[in-house]
Amino acid sequence: MPPAGTAELTEYELFHAWRAPGWPVDAPGVRRYVVASLRIEMKRLLSSFLIAALTAMSVSPAGAHARLDRAAPAAGSAVHGSPPQLKLWFTERLEPAFSKVRVLDRNGKQVDKGDPEVDRADAKLLRVSLPKLAPGTYRVKWRVLSVDTHVSEGNFTFNVAP
Amino acid sequence: MNTLFVAARAVHYASAMLLFGELVFVIAVARPVWRHARHVGSGDGDDVYRRLLVVARWSVIASIVSGVAWLAAQAAVMSGMPVGQAMNRETLGLVLGNTVFGRVWMLRIGLVIALGAVLLALDRSAGDPRRSRLAIGAAVVAAAYLGSLAWAGHAVAGKEPDDFDRIVASVAHLLAAGAWLGALPALVHLLAGTHALDAAPQATRRYSNLGMASVCVLVVSGLTSAWYQVGDVPALIGTDYGRLLLAKLGLFATMLGLAVTNRGYLIPRLAGGERGALHLLRRTAVLEIAAGIGVVIIVGVLGVTVPAAHQSPVWPFDRTLSFDSIQQSAWTQLAVAAAGTVACIAAVALIAGALSRPPHLRIAAVAGIVIPGGILAYLLAVPAYPTTYLVSPVPYTADAIATGSTLYAANCGVCHGRDGRGEGPDARSLSNARANLNDRVPERREGDMFWSIANGIPGTPMPGFTSQMSEVEIWSLIQYLDAQTAAQNALAMSDRIKPLRPVPAPDFTYEFIGRPQESLRQHRGNRVTLLVFYTLPSSLPRLLELATLERAFTAAGARIIALPTPASSAATALDTRGDGESMLALASPAVATTYMMFAREARGANGGAPAHLEYLIDRFGFLRVRWIDVPEAAPGQSAETLRQIDVLVHEPPRAPVQWGHRH
Numbered sequence: 001m002p003p004a005g006t007a008e009l010t011e012y013e014l015f016h017a018w019r020a021p022g023w024p025v026d027a028p029g030v031r032r033y034v035v036a037s038l039r040i041e042m043k044r045l046l047s048s049f050l051i052a053a054l055t056a057m058s059v060s061p062a063g064a065h066a067r068l069d070r071a072a073p074a075a076g077s078a079v080h081g082s083p084p085q086l087k088l089w090f091t092e093r094l095e096p097a098f099s100k101v102r103v104l105d106r107n108g109k110q111v112d113k114g115d116p117e118v119d120r121a122d123a124k125l126l127r128v129s130l131p132k133l134a135p136g137t138y139r140v141k142w143r144v145l146s147v148d149t150h151v152s153e154g155n156f157t158f159n160v161a162p
Numbered sequence: 163m164n165t166l167f168v169a170a171r172a173v174h175y176a177s178a179m180l181l182f183g184e185l186v187f188v189i190a191v192a193r194p195v196w197r198h199a200r201h202v203g204s205g206d207g208d209d210v211y212r213r214l215l216v217v218a219r220w221s222v223i224a225s226i227v228s229g230v231a232w233l234a235a236q237a238a239v240m241s242g243m244p245v246g247q248a249m250n251r252e253t254l255g256l257v258l259g260n261t262v263f264g265r266v267w268m269l270r271i272g273l274v275i276a277l278g279a280v281l282l283a284l285d286r287s288a289g290d291p292r293r294s295r296l297a298i299g300a301a302v303v304a305a306a307y308l309g310s311l312a313w314a315g316h317a318v319a320g321k322e323p324d325d326f327d328r329i330v331a332s333v334a335h336l337l338a339a340g341a342w343l344g345a346l347p348a349l350v351h352l353l354a355g356t357h358a359l360d361a362a363p364q365a366t367r368r369y370s371n372l373g374m375a376s377v378c379v380l381v382v383s384g385l386t387s388a389w390y391q392v393g394d395v396p397a398l399i400g401t402d403y404g405r406l407l408l409a410k411l412g413l414f415a416t417m418l419g420l421a422v423t424n425r426g427y428l429i430p431r432l433a434g435g436e437r438g439a440l441h442l443l444r445r446t447a448v449l450e451i452a453a454g455i456g457v458v459i460i461v462g463v464l465g466v467t468v469p470a471a472h473q474s475p476v477w478p479f480d481r482t483l484s485f486d487s488i489q490q491s492a493w494t495q496l497a498v499a500a501a502g503t504v505a506c507i508a509a510v511a512l513i514a515g516a517l518s519r520p521p522h523l524r525i526a527a528v529a530g531i532v533i534p535g536g537i538l539a540y541l542l543a544v545p546a547y548p549t550t551y552l553v554s555p556v557p558y559t560a561d562a563i564a565t566g567s568t569l570y571a572a573n574c575g576v577c578h579g580r581d582g583r584g585e586g587p588d589a590r591s592l593s594n595a596r597a598n599l600n601d602r603v604p605e606r607r608e609g610d611m612f613w614s615i616a617n618g619i620p621g622t623p624m625p626g627f628t629s630q631m632s633e634v635e636i637w638s639l640i641q642y643l644d645a646q647t648a649a650q651n652a653l654a655m656s657d658r659i660k661p662l663r664p665v666p667a668p669d670f671t672y673e674f675i676g677r678p679q680e681s682l683r684q685h686r687g688n689r690v691t692l693l694v695f696y697t698l699p700s701s702l703p704r705l706l707e708l709a710t711l712e713r714a715f716t717a718a719g720a721r722i723i724a725l726p727t728p729a730s731s732a733a734t735a736l737d738t739r740g741d742g743e744s745m746l747a748l749a750s751p752a753v754a755t756t757y758m759m760f761a762r763e764a765r766g767a768n769g770g771a772p773a774h775l776e777y778l779i780d781r782f783g784f785l786r787v788r789w790i791d792v793p794e795a796a797p798g799q800s801a802e803t804l805r806q807i808d809v810l811v812h813e814p815p816r817a818p819v820q821w822g823h824r825h
Binding site for chain 1: 236239240241242256257260261262263314315316317318319322468469472561671673676678679680681683684748750
């Protein structure tokens with residue numbers, strides 16, 4: 001079945017000719033056809049790889065799991081004078097519906113105004129208003145949900161100095 | 163509860179991939195093959211659709227059930243309540259309406275309904291020549307259904323400008339996996355059918371092309387996501403997420419190996435009409451499905467695991483590879499470079515020579531990888547501990563350094579001496595000279611230092627301190643040791659900008675009088691800081707001068723923070739004619755004591771802390787210029803300062819100080 005003069009056919013022609021059904025495996029010169037077909041496949045593989053690589057070339061970081069980046073008043077610090085607001089900056093954007101923060105005094109009583117909200121302009125900022133706080137140590141407990149559905153929580157203290 | 167979550171995720175991923183894969187198989191493989199193979203039978207390809215609809219029906223049901231379970235488990239996690247309690251209207255309403263996940267889920271409910279409708283239409287359209295177009299429509303909806311899972315995963319969060327790219331990579335990964343894995347069961351079914359031997363060669367060839375294209379997309383999109391979710395090798399080996407990812411890659415490699423075997427050996431033999439090849443092909447396809455199920459389960463678990471880039475890795479081996487060990491000797495550097503080059507060349511030769519026969523060439527290439535690899539491992543190995551790659555939970559702040567300083571004086575000074583040079587009172591009894599910290603600390607990783615301090619160094623007089631100090635205290639001590647290193651580098655600092663080894667400025671919080679609390683870190687990337695430590699009353703003329711020039715400094719891009727030295731009282735007001743922001747600040751006394759550390763001059767003859775000290779901190783958090791004891795009313799001093807500020811503002815950006823947070 002392999003036509004005479006197959007030496008003159010190009011790789012592509014050989015490949016397509018060989019793929020036709022009924023071509024016996026032990027025909028003379030079949031090994032050359034196998035090699036030719038594998039070479040064609042490698043070229044196809046390479047080009048699809050290149051296309052995939054070009055598509056994905058500009059792919060960039062995926063992050064997750066919001067962590068506390070910084071706070072004002074900062075963790076462990078002392079402020080002179082009662083701050084009007086507690087601000088928490090996180091490393092990921094937050095879901096407002098499930099992100100909460102509370103400020104407790106030394107006895108565990110909640111002292112913040114109970115209005116935690118995620119800033120509209122910066123989805124990584126969580127704020128809660130505070131009334132005039134007496135000097136002492138206060139504990140902040142936060143629990144936030146990042147936009148990729150992971151929950152984080154933590155706490156820290158700060159001092160209000162007279 | 164976690165098992166429920168993982169099971170729901172795995173079943174949902176599997177059913178969505180199956181739906182998409184089956185449709186792709188019908189459109190790209192089965193239909194064309196049956197169309198061309200005229201002599202096969204009179205079914206005209208309707209058998210193909212019959213099977214598709216049966217599988218699709220069950221997949222849709224599984225998908226809906228697992229989707230509901232996923233939603234319930236997610237609502238429980240988000241609200242913090244147990245699953246039973248979380249299934250109330252209010253919580254579900256919040257989840258579905260007010261979260262990104264919920265909105266995506268509502269869209270997907272719509273998509274699955276649409277898919278059901280199209281499949282129903284497909285069922286009814288037997289004998290209709292437009293059936294294949296309906297199938298393509300169904301495939302598009304199934305692709306949207308599968309691809310939208312990207313919004314329920316880790317790709318959603320991250321830096322805003324890169325959102326689009328991350329999502330594209332995740333969607334591509336999902337679709338490629340669906341096209342390859344999801345089509346496998348259909349392939350097995352085709353290979354087991356009665357007309358298999360006639361249809362199989364062309365079908366397997368087409369499927370193999372599809373598979374190879376999918377593999378390319380999977381590799382590229384998977385590598386990029388993994389690179390940013392994981393970050394580096396310690397995270398890959400030292401965290402649960404990383405090890406799960408390695409398991410997934412192992413299964414993927416198995417599947418890839420089976421696919422390449424099929425392509426290289428079995429498919430050509432099948433073309434020749436060998437029945438044995440058909441059975442073997444079917445068996446390998448079943449093995450691939452088994453591995454694929456393993457991959458989907460691992461993906462389910464990965465979804466609920468903290469990404470490795472956000473965790474501290476615990477190193478499991480007692481050695482690690484590091485280029486630090488070869489810094490000293492040029493010969494070892496040469497040996498490493500040579501071994502690396504040989505290994506790379508051998509690897510390329512192995513891949514390029516994969517098509518050729520001679521076994522001795524392949525054995526030589528493998529030896530060329532293994533032997534240099536062994537040499538590299540031997541040369542680059544250094545001792546490692548579980549804490550080696552931990553990052554300090556205590557950031558580099560003035561308070562931490564002050565705590566560390568007290569701890570050092572109490573625990574370490576007896577042997578290591580006041581300045582770490584190893585001249586403490588007990589040091590004379592020590593046998594080895596390694597009590598000098600100044601050569602050792604700069605090169606060691608923080609995690610290694612943590613291990614040495616906590617557990618001691620066996621074979622030396624250094625004891626472990628876990629019973630005397632808590633973990634937080636040890637990390638604070640390490641911050642103090644880092645500050646000592648920085649102070650050594652600061653000896654070279656002068657009143658002009660010059661090249662220096664990095665001296666990071668310890669962070670601290672302060673308040674301008676009557677204003678809210680700020681931190682030094684806030685101004686990073688933004689302003690240069692002139693940090694002034696004053697002693698009243700001798701610094702008063704200089705403070706007044708700075709106050710009048712405050713506008714000029716702000717215009718130049720700098721901010722002035724004035725704090726009292728430990729010996730001075732704090733100024734609360736300045737009588738100036740200039741208005742504008744005040745520069746007098748209040749901060750913890752630890753700030754002044756810490757910054758005094760960086761004021762030791764190379765002369766060494768300091769009789770105590772200076773009375774007046776000024777630093778310029780650049781926009782990236784490094785100390786650059788230092789003035790000690792500025793003479794009163796020196797003409798041109800402020801002009802000089804402004805000139806330096808101008809240089810710092812206009813210098814090209816550099817990598818800022820890392821504040822102890824892996825990213």
